[in-house]
Amino acid sequence: MSDDHLKLTLKTIKERFNLQDSELMKFPPGVEVSPGQIIQVCQVLRDEFSFNFLFELTSVDYWPEEHPRFHVIYGFYSHLNNVRIMLGVPLDGEHPSLPTLEGLYRGANWHERELWDMFGIYFEGHSDLRRILMPHDWEGHPLRKDYPLGYEEPQFTFNYDEIDKRKHHARYEEA
Amino acid sequence: MAEPLEVNYQELKHLVSERALKGETVLLNMGPQHPSTHGVLRLLLELDGEVIINCIPDIGFLHTGIEKNMESKRWEMAEVMTDRTDYLNNTGNNLAYCLALEKLTDLDVPPRAQAVRVILVELERISNHLVWLGTHALDLAAMSMFLYCFRERESILDIKEMCSGQRMMTTYFRPGGLWRDIPADFEIAVRRFIRMFPDRLKEYDALLKKNPIFLDRTRNIGKLAAEDAINLSLTGPVLRGSGIAYDVRKTQPYSGYEQYDFMVPTGTHGDVYDRYLVRMEEMRQSLHIIQQALDKLPYGPFRSNNRKYVPPPRSELGTSMEAVIHHFKLWTEGFTVPRGAVYQPVESPKGELGYFVESNGGNQPYRVHMRTPSFLNLQALPFMCKGHLVADLVGIIGSIDIVLGDCDR
Amino acid sequence: MGIEQKAGNMGIVTVGLEQAVNWARVNAMWPMLFGLACCAIEMMSAQASHYDMSRFGMELMRASPRQSDLMIVAGRVSRKMAPVLRRLYDQLPDPKWVISMGDCASCSGVFNNYALVQGVDEIVPVDVYVAGCPPRPEALIHGVLTLYDKVRNEKLTTWA
Numbered sequence: 001m002s003d004d005h006l007k008l009t010l011k012t013i014k015e016r017f018n019l020q021d022s023e024l025m026k027f028p029p030g031v032e033v034s035p036g037q038i039i040q041v042c043q044v045l046r047d048e049f050s051f052n053f054l055f056e057l058t059s060v061d062y063w064p065e066e067h068p069r070f071h072v073i074y075g076f077y078s079h080l081n082n083v084r085i086m087l088g089v090p091l092d093g094e095h096p097s098l099p100t101l102e103g104l105y106r107g108a109n110w111h112e113r114e115l116w117d118m119f120g121i122y123f124e125g126h127s128d129l130r131r132i133l134m135p136h137d138w139e140g141h142p143l144r145k146d147y148p149l150g151y152e153e154p155q156f157t158f159n160y161d162e163i164d165k166r167k168h169h170a171r172y173e174e175a
Numbered sequence: 176m177a178e179p180l181e182v183n184y185q186e187l188k189h190l191v192s193e194r195a196l197k198g199e200t201v202l203l204n205m206g207p208q209h210p211s212t213h214g215v216l217r218l219l220l221e222l223d224g225e226v227i228i229n230c231i232p233d234i235g236f237l238h239t240g241i242e243k244n245m246e247s248k249r250w251e252m253a254e255v256m257t258d259r260t261d262y263l264n265n266t267g268n269n270l271a272y273c274l275a276l277e278k279l280t281d282l283d284v285p286p287r288a289q290a291v292r293v294i295l296v297e298l299e300r301i302s303n304h305l306v307w308l309g310t311h312a313l314d315l316a317a318m319s320m321f322l323y324c325f326r327e328r329e330s331i332l333d334i335k336e337m338c339s340g341q342r343m344m345t346t347y348f349r350p351g352g353l354w355r356d357i358p359a360d361f362e363i364a365v366r367r368f369i370r371m372f373p374d375r376l377k378e379y380d381a382l383l384k385k386n387p388i389f390l391d392r393t394r395n396i397g398k399l400a401a402e403d404a405i406n407l408s409l410t411g412p413v414l415r416g417s418g419i420a421y422d423v424r425k426t427q428p429y430s431g432y433e434q435y436d437f438m439v440p441t442g443t444h445g446d447v448y449d450r451y452l453v454r455m456e457e458m459r460q461s462l463h464i465i466q467q468a469l470d471k472l473p474y475g476p477f478r479s480n481n482r483k484y485v486p487p488p489r490s491e492l493g494t495s496m497e498a499v500i501h502h503f504k505l506w507t508e509g510f511t512v513p514r515g516a517v518y519q520p521v522e523s524p525k526g527e528l529g530y531f532v533e534s535n536g537g538n539q540p541y542r543v544h545m546r547t548p549s550f551l552n553l554q555a556l557p558f559m560c561k562g563h564l565v566a567d568l569v570g571i572i573g574s575i576d577i578v579l580g581d582c583d584r
Numbered sequence: 585m586g587i588e589q590k591a592g593n594m595g596i597v598t599v600g601l602e603q604a605v606n607w608a609r610v611n612a613m614w615p616m617l618f619g620l621a622c623c624a625i626e627m628m629s630a631q632a633s634h635y636d637m638s639r640f641g642m643e644l645m646r647a648s649p650r651q652s653d654l655m656i657v658a659g660r661v662s663r664k665m666a667p668v669l670r671r672l673y674d675q676l677p678d679p680k681w682v683i684s685m686g687d688c689a690s691c692s693g694v695f696n697n698y699a700l701v702q703g704v705d706e707i708v709p710v711d712v713y714v715a716g717c718p719p720r721p722e723a724l725i726h727g728v729l730t731l732y733d734k735v736r737n738e739k740l741t742t743w744a
Binding site: 206207208209210214215235236237238239240241243244255256259262263306321322325326328329332342343344579580583 | 617618619620621622624625626628629632633634647649659660662664665668672694695696697698699700717718720
């Protein structure tokens, strides 16, 4: 029963919005949606096909590939029919933006804040877009591929002293 | 003396109500270091006397950059980091990661490994609920529960140590099965635990279930209706306490769960007391599952034989050349996973834990995203605590069962 | 039997000032509740009944820094948490000691990246490092006893 519902859903939205199958998503099945259509597709999924649960909102960065640079992945689940579906939205550029999903699913609030914090994807219409995981005055978006890992070089015996000079050490301050 | 951080007033004005700006209500900081917040969670409370008008959570104090760090390790080495996200549910995290990898690479898992995985994950569920019960009761001032629960937990940690050598961060599940076979004492120890545990559960029920102080502190507190819960992306005992019977083990069974017969408990009112009842019943159902799995435990290999992903046993290295080549390749370069992306959900004790793993054909994870239940369940806190007193807030946070490592990753 | 022989008729015991003060400090050292991550669970296990830490004087953990004298940094310290940690350390009254529990607190453990402070001794001076990921409760107790040895050997000149 759930397979039929999934096939029906995929067929209907692919015909109505002219969408392609996502080649990367092996399981659950996914479709590619363009940024302009995403809100309408989500509205149709929620109202007509009872996908009332948002279970995933994440993003992948494909730097140094410029086109697309980001791929925002949405995941929806239907409690009634026990079916999962994923949507992928390709985005370009240094400061991409998408309309927010908060009006349809309140659970998208923190997901979108995390995407702003980690990737720099701006969500228009979001009620409270601030950094959530990093300190509020942090610069940069850590999960982008051109952001360095921040790796600290290990101290071996041959370079121990020179690294020690550069490291921070706490000194006990006289009160 | 450390300098206080500068905060821009204009940026945060929209979060508090008008009365706070006029000075009618008090803004209280329930800081990162607090005995009842179960970790480093900071809450900004807007109070009118003792009544909470608004509650703004501030997380990120335990952010470790695990997702980015996993991108620079190899596939099998990255599994070590999955233990440390939700540190009360180590085996569950390992299981989700291994299942995602097995789906991407089409690895087979022998039935013995699947059964042992189920036993260890259910034991972990009991252990997590014991820590939850101990700390929740400690917050609501029933201090002796803490000591009893941690005493039970020691038996479970002994079983885990017997299998893998480590009490907590075991990394015992590997892609393809288990790291090594279970020892001979495993079955005896688990059976002893199953025999002993139901009486202890009766003791805890006797202490708390009909206790008038506990009932007063938890009945009708933190109510959440079912439609709100689904819209807010809640999962786990919080959602089940509001009446929706959603459990990933039943809707999308993995690792052989379809063979076992168990019930999914639900509550009716959606308050803190119902969530307590749901979790106590879940512990009993876990015992039932472990009993069934242990009775049906099949003999056989404990890990897949696919040498592209699984190293050969050391005894073969003396005789077979292919074994040496596979061993060399796996130890120097690691295995490569074909291109593709997968989302694998698993029922962790806190809710639906999902791993979104994408590979670009290399030997390092290209992107791993952990859809953690604590991150999303905590979103619902402001909706649950409006109109309650500060003392009730402690009970509500305890009933959501957050673990900050899970929340911040 | 022993103390009456030494005390004699007048009920007076002579002992060095250092010994007396160090003895008092060691036998009732109260740690501050500063569990951050996974090591906090092992610290709670060490406080629970199986590996009891109160037989060593740590009867309870005080949440307020003003009422404790030992800070066990249990868990990974992120960059957002670092100023908070320093502020709490400054609020501890003298004499104070710090045990850095676990690999993440000592040297950032498995996580060598942008988000963590690489070793908590960048922020606070540490007396004892306890290794392990997470260290067993017995390892933590060994670390605490090592700290006690260190405190027993403290001299008058280091107090001021």
